[in-house]
Amino acid sequence: MNSLEYRAWISRHLEISKDVLYLTQDECRKIPITHEEILDKTEKALIAYSTKKAEMPAKIGIHPLKDTFFHAMPAYIPEEFACGIKWGSCYPENRERFGYSQANGLIIFNDHESGCPLCIMDCIYVTEMRTPAVSYVAAKYLAGRNTKTFGMIGSGVQGRQHVTNISKVLPQLESIYIYDTYEPAMDKLISDLQPGIRAKIIKARSYEEIAKSTEVLASATIITGKPEPKIKDAWIQKGQTLLLCDCHSLYEDATMKRADKYLLDSIEQHNLLIGYGYYPYGLPVVYGEMGEVAAGIKKGRESAEELIVCNNVGMAVEDMMVVRVLFDRALELGIGRKLPL
DSSP states (O other), rough: HHHHHHHHHHHHOOOTEEEEEEEEEEHHHSSOOOHHHHHHHHHHHHHHHHOSSBOOOOEEEESSSSSSSEEEEEEEEEEGEEEEEEEEEOOOOOOHSSSSSSSSEEEEEEOOOTOOOOEEEEEHHHHHHHHHHHHHHHHHHHHHOOOOOEEEOOSSSHHHHHHGGGTTOOTTTTTTEEEEESHHHHHHHHHGGGGGGGGEEOOOOSHHHHHHHEEEEEEOOOOOSSSSOOBBBGGTTTTEEEESSTTTBBEEEEEHHOOSSSESSSSHHHHHHHHSSSSSTTOOOOOEEEHHHTTTTTTOOOOTTOEEEEEOOOOOOOOOHHHHHHHHHHHHHOOOOEOOO
């Protein structure tokens, strides 16, 4: 299907320039899409970005309160006719202050031929699903082939999603360690997810225990304005794979700087974050982008002794890849409501 054929298909469901489809978070969750599809789309998004087959400027942000942010995240993927922007926020104290989710935001999906908005949707479900999928892609190429132990720091929405599907790319897993400073979140994760997961989920008692017990260690916690290390460099060993969804917030600079391979999802994005102060000690020598490894341009793990760090802060190309699928299926299935522009 070419671009004009795609627009003609949309026009059978929605009058472009007159209507916009509105999807709530609950409606987004009702749209059928498999975890395998999300993993595939996310990997393709990483490749498209790193092979210059997508347009995506580094996301800019504002920071109204300490350790909070709003990010503006536009992207265009020509081969997918996927064009739009996410406006998302993270306020870590929302639960305690107001009883709200810490993450909130909207996505606008546009017709790339005319610029007209086609869909406005809640961004939480998309972010929930594509963020761990980036870690799955990283684990697929950077983890040891026979990895038996995985660790997840953070038992919130992102942590739960990581635990739910990590075995799809690390099929030999025997143990999944989890750690969160809020113990009830760990208890709920285990009670909810253990019945559907073959690997044994183990509640770690400290950052030290989870760091020393796992071959692959992921983290999805608060992104602090500057690193506030909780994990000592001495606890991290050769051969481990560290998957960061929260910048360098938890790690000592020495760990990042001694990695045999240090990768980013977007070099441009992290250079911008340096200007915001997130990396006061600078970045290590960057081996490459995750999309380059997925595309076969750069090699992934080459030795069992390599310490590999992959720092993925999230990219709009990942969102737009998944949004295109959700938008199409919502139109097909009559999910959501049409609003006049």
